[in-house]
Amino acid sequence: MNILHKATKDISRGSLLAILVLGAVLTFVGAEMAKAASPVGLGTADSFAVLAGSFITASTPSVVSGDVGLSPAAGTLYTGLTTGMVTGTIYAVDATGPAGGAGNNPGLLTTAKANLDTAYAAAAGQTPSVTVLASSIDSFSGTGGTLTPGVYTSASTMGITGTLTLDGGGDPNATFIFQSGSSLTTASASQVVLTNGTQACNVFWQVGSSATLGTGTLFKGSILAFSSITDSGSSVIEGRLLARGAAVTINDTRITTPTCVTPSTAVAFPGAGAGADYWGTLPLINVVKVPSPLSLPTGAGPVTYTYTVTNIGKVPLATVWVKDNKCAAVQYVSGDSNSDAKLDLAETWTYQCTKTVSQTETNTATAHGYSNSVDVYDTANATVVVGTSVVPPLIHLVKVPSVSSLPALGGHVTYFYSVTNPGVAPLSNVSITDNKCTGLPGRVVGHPGDLNKNNLLDPGETFHFTCESNLTETTTNLGTAEGHANGLTAIDYSSATVVVAPPGLPNAGLPPQEGASSNAVLAALMFALATLSLGVIAKKRSL
Numbered sequence: 001m002n003i004l005h006k007a008t009k010d011i012s013r014g015s016l017l018a019i020l021v022l023g024a025v026l027t028f029v030g031a032e033m034a035k036a037a038s039p040v041g042l043g044t045a046d047s048f049a050v051l052a053g054s055f056i057t058a059s060t061p062s063v064v065s066g067d068v069g070l071s072p073a074a075g076t077l078y079t080g081l082t083t084g085m086v087t088g089t090i091y092a093v094d095a096t097g098p099a100g101g102a103g104n105n106p107g108l109l110t111t112a113k114a115n116l117d118t119a120y121a122a123a124a125g126q127t128p129s130v131t132v133l134a135s136s137i138d139s140f141s142g143t144g145g146t147l148t149p150g151v152y153t154s155a156s157t158m159g160i161t162g163t164l165t166l167d168g169g170g171d172p173n174a175t176f177i178f179q180s181g182s183s184l185t186t187a188s189a190s191q192v193v194l195t196n197g198t199q200a201c202n203v204f205w206q207v208g209s210s211a212t213l214g215t216g217t218l219f220k221g222s223i224l225a226f227s228s229i230t231d232s233g234s235s236v237i238e239g240r241l242l243a244r245g246a247a248v249t250i251n252d253t254r255i256t257t258p259t260c261v262t263p264s265t266a267v268a269f270p271g272a273g274a275g276a277d278y279w280g281t282l283p284l285i286n287v288v289k290v291p292s293p294l295s296l297p298t299g300a301g302p303v304t305y306t307y308t309v310t311n312i313g314k315v316p317l318a319t320v321w322v323k324d325n326k327c328a329a330v331q332y333v334s335g336d337s338n339s340d341a342k343l344d345l346a347e348t349w350t351y352q353c354t355k356t357v358s359q360t361e362t363n364t365a366t367a368h369g370y371s372n373s374v375d376v377y378d379t380a381n382a383t384v385v386v387g388t389s390v391v392p393p394l395i396h397l398v399k400v401p402s403v404s405s406l407p408a409l410g411g412h413v414t415y416f417y418s419v420t421n422p423g424v425a426p427l428s429n430v431s432i433t434d435n436k437c438t439g440l441p442g443r444v445v446g447h448p449g450d451l452n453k454n455n456l457l458d459p460g461e462t463f464h465f466t467c468e469s470n471l472t473e474t475t476t477n478l479g480t481a482e483g484h485a486n487g488l489t490a491i492d493y494s495s496a497t498v499v500v501a502p503p504g505l506p507n508a509g510l511p512p513q514e515g516a517s518s519n520a521v522l523a524a525l526m527f528a529l530a531t532l533s534l535g536v537i538a539k540k541r542s543l
Helices: 002-008 014-032 043-047 106-124 519-543
Strands: 048-052 054-060 063-065 066-068 077-079 090-091 102-104 150-155 159-162 163-167 176-180 184-188 191-195 204-206 211-213 218-225 227-231 236-243 249-251 255-256 287-293 301-310 318-324 331-334 346-355 361-371 375-386 396-401 412-419 429-433 463-469 473-484 489-500
Touching: 043 048, 043 106, 048 054, 048 106, 048 249, 048 255, 054 066, 063 375, 066 106, 066 429, 066 519, 106 218, 159 519, 184 218, 191 429, 191 473, 211 218, 227 236, 236 249, 255 489, 287 361, 287 375, 301 318, 301 375, 318 346, 375 489, 396 473, 396 489, 412 429, 412 473, 412 489, 429 463
Parallel strands: 048 066, 048 236, 054 077, 054 249, 063 255, 066 090, 090 102, 150 176, 159 184, 163 191, 176 204, 184 211, 191 218, 204 218, 211 227, 218 236, 227 249, 236 255
Antiparallel strands: 287 301, 301 346, 318 361, 331 346, 361 375, 396 412, 412 463, 429 473, 473 489
């Protein structure tokens, strides 16, 4: 506070005018943020892949990874649904469910239905950011094929044809809400693609009447419909089909309940005065996680998770540990070849954890290391499927910057990315993006690392990429790799921080002193404000 006060004493009238203009921009930012979409809480409806208000009709070979239920209304029936199609629990109000698969739990269903009604109202009540064109197909032609986070609304119908890309801007919490006053319709072979950190758990489709998915739709997000939901056939859905008062029809459909994964950002700096050299070499750590087996076709059983931890930086790492959010007993196995309790550059440390998995789940491992007074983290997630022989995919991303620190005013950085497949299922539609470095291809086609030229990322293959950027301030950016197999999606994140010394400050990592140049402090402030204003303008233009 004292530093800012001292700097403002020397501001010229021209500089003050510039700050006032930028202040107006910041006020505009506040107005824009007020319109941002908020996540929709589903309560007990969260575990349901399919929840209907009257009938559920299914045809083989549909696969539902999640719970299935009918809200307790008179005359509710299942048609064609078998226990072999569902990896979760099938709930019915009475004995009308599939033999041996019905959970007679009216209380749970009543609560789930009430939570769905609340979620529907919450999604419908959010303030729209953009009004899309009313059309039964391609209602997004007025805003383009790629959308940024927000609330999109149509007073009547809403539809998709071709490819609709939802770009989260590198934020794994980015939320998209689509409000359709009447119906939602997708054309055959249309697809919703998530990029730049967007997760299906944060995409919601609030539909005023019915939703119909065209044959072969690749769909992402949870549909909250007032009446019926129908898949015309062979759609792949990462999301939920939740119909408040009518039927759900699945037809050779593969649907997976989405799980939110929170990636770790690269570093946590020590407090001011710790004496650390912030501008020295920053550490990096990497973890790969592989479950065995990947699927349990006959039901609950033991699964062993193996975690492989490597040092992809330039300095040894101390205080190394691995934790898993759904497997508590992670144990070190081997790898410290010189027994110095440090993860050296040439070493690979192995950890394992075994647990009984009773239903399909995705869990996240976090690896930690410490060096040069800096904590670093990396995450990896994996899915185990229960009740079906479907094999879930795995993908792994490693990202390393060419430098970890830059002098005042910044400089050039090259980021190096490697994408591999540690699983057994070849990955299609592989994409690689970074939230703060442009020039990556997004969807990968024809990569030289595709050794057999089948346009799939097979086990044993590696896709290499580079991205160049000029940094003027300390930057943590997040790379995202995504791949698809067997109707499921695999995502991995990798983050890295490059530190830039503030103008006019010594490269010692200590807070500015009273004698620091006020012009330097002002320049840093003006740059931050200008960067923020440009980001707002870019966001506005993209809409």
